[in-house]
Amino acid sequence: MGVMNELEARIRHWYSDIGAMTPDNLEARRDVELVISYLDDGLLRVAEINEHNDVVVHDWVKLAILLLFRLRGMETSEAGPMEFHDKLALKHDYARRGVRVVPGASARYGSFLSPGVIMMPSYVNIGAWVGPGTMVDTWATVGSCAQIGANVHLAGGVGIGGVLEPANATPVIIEDGAFIGSRCMVVEGARVGKGSVLGAGTILNPSIPVIDAETGEEVSRGYVPDYCVAVSASRRRAYPGGEFFLPCVLIIRRLGEGERHDKVALNNILRESGVST
Template sequence: MFDFKIKTKNINKLFKKKTKNIDLSIGEVKNYKNKLIRNNIKKIELYNLYNKEESSKKLLKVIKNYIKKIFFANINLKNITTTMGNRNAIYNFFLILKKKDKLIAIKKPRYPYYTYISNFFRKKIFYFKSYDELFKEIKNISVIIICNPENPTGKTYNKSILKLLKLCKKHNKKILIDECYSSIYIKKPFSFSNLFNKFEKNITIINSLSKRSCSPGLKSGYMISNKTNIIKINVIKNLSNTELSEFNKFLSKKIWKDKKHAFLINKDYKKKMKTCLKILKKKKIKYIEPKGAFYIFINISKTKKSSTNFCKRLYKKYKIKTVPGSIFSKEKYIRIALVEDKKKCIKSLIKICKLIKNKKNIKINKISKGKLTICYKKNGKWKVNKKNKKIIIDYIKKTKKKISNKKNTINYDIFFNNFLNKKKILKKKKIRITYLSYVRNGAYIGYKVIMMPCFVNVGAYVDDESLLDSWSTIGSCARIGRKVHISGGVGIGGVLEPINEKPVIIEDEVFIGARSEIVEGVIIKKKSVISMGVFIGKSTKIYHRKKKKFYNSYIPEKSVVVPGCINYGFYSLYAAIIVKSKDKKTKNKININKKLRITK
């Protein structure tokens, strides 16, 4: 058996707690209060009366005039009856269907109620995405359900639908057309009311005041169908006592007559729609633009989460109710209804955009793209950008660790390999990267960089045409300049905390020999040469042999540095000795083969 209650409560399960929230889930307008209902509430005494035929006829005449003025269709009174809203009309329509009418055709993405009611009456369902699919199966189908404009996408129909109507007439098929959104449009939609007289036997049209006049609680609408269907439905109404009350009829007459309020409601929707679509365009978030109705489908594929999980997360964080697209067969989307006032709609949309884009990830991605750097040069001096360093620290603190299994390796980390599934970036930048090289997300690698098996940590910046040889490690936030040669087994230190502390900075065209270690914020100036096995830290004595001068955490430009020691009488200490300035001999020794730089 079909469990109707479970299906209809799917959305409410997402939002268990009763708190002050912004509800953009259901088409229930919060910002508009119908004055016509408020002004005529004194006529509540009409509830004392039974239903009268005279009042029903008067209401039908008002509805007939409304259809004539709005849709330019002249329909006989005998083809119109009142309903208690569109759901009641659909239910009554299914009651008068014959046993032969077994297969119901519903267009995807669908309004869930069409599926629920079909299952309730134990009908088979044929879902179709395009009308070409429907035309192929037209002989087997009994009833086609159409929503104009479509719920949930807001798509509108045009005269091209005539082909479907002609086929239905030819094969004697029934079409139920739900036009509850026909008065809410960006571009005025095509109405089936104009075609009713041509296809009277096949078409049934339903409409209500729910969306047009923002009064879903009034439960008032109409149905246009052939005379035999109308007689049957009137009998059902009398037997089930579901005819509109006298008070309801009185209010409905007033509302159907009045055009102003419907025009103002539609104008308000248009304004909200325009501003919301502008926000989405600026934020570069994909969406489905409707031509009718007040719904927007927003693409959430960037989050890599299911639509239900995204809706839960949105509610937990910002107390905003939305509908997951999975209900409408659109898993990568969420649906928002612009039913709150303009300010609330804009605020909630900005929050949705924030959650989709996730600023933490954006800033980390900017660091890995080189748009944000940890170290920068100002007036010839290196300085640390505390804000950018804090981005990495905050990201580590707030982000949960995840497990990733790739090629028999297990990582339980926050930052994964920056170049996983990024073949286009590697080709564009002409980077050569070998097996077992690992670049953590948040590290920048420049153009034409060559990487033998090595490790580059978060926040590190490796500039263009540099070479990282086998088993070299670049520490967090370290800065490597252009055309730098880092030999095998070299360790370049990095630092995240404290924030003020500088990482190691290697300037352009520096050569660092094998198994050397540069740590604790040491700066090595341009075109310097560090010999094999040199260890330089903050406390390391750096002695210039010719100048007879000591340097602290600093190697001057074009220096040639070798390991050595300084004698203090009874003992000697390790030191880095600047032997000479760089000359042609040293240039020839360390000159990198240019052929290595050729990358295709």
């Protein structure tokens, strides 16, 4: 059995008795802390996309995160005049990691930020993985276990939902080069493909239809495919009480593979100069 398989078996064993876990269980704590340190250094991931373009969730890693909350006691910490009271520590060593973190931003220990990530005053939760060169703009939140690709822009106020339970639930996936417009909410295992642009204010979850404006067809629920420009729209829906308009996501344009939307290119220039958009 490989070292990782052994660790997985031990985590599953501790999780089967999660109700009995307390900070005094040092053996369990040692195993769980090891998994979280691997997450923090990007040696383990909660989920990834395999060669068939399917999302694979490593549920045992999530079990370790759930166990961590049982195994760690509350601690008070201080930063200048600010006080916090929590079970989890914050991330450290940003210079070594090649990550720029603007005051007011915080990432929890057990999240992974690749080199070249810029965090404007924003938040990244445990289990999240953020790829190289990605910009997490002001007031954006990256929920627990969300997987954000390389060179992504999460614009101001974007809410990427966290998915911890159930353990096998797919986290939110934003693929390489995607641009997520201001105040979008992408939650509950929704997915945005490579190079796609989500217009400001779009809500995407696994029950929201994604419709191709060219054909009128519903191409998926909760998944914007690669190289699409998609905006929030509404669709007519009849109920016994009358007709209502429910939100959908409309693909208004397809980009060529590798093509960047011109408005997004402008944002890249601002980003290189360290200006928040």
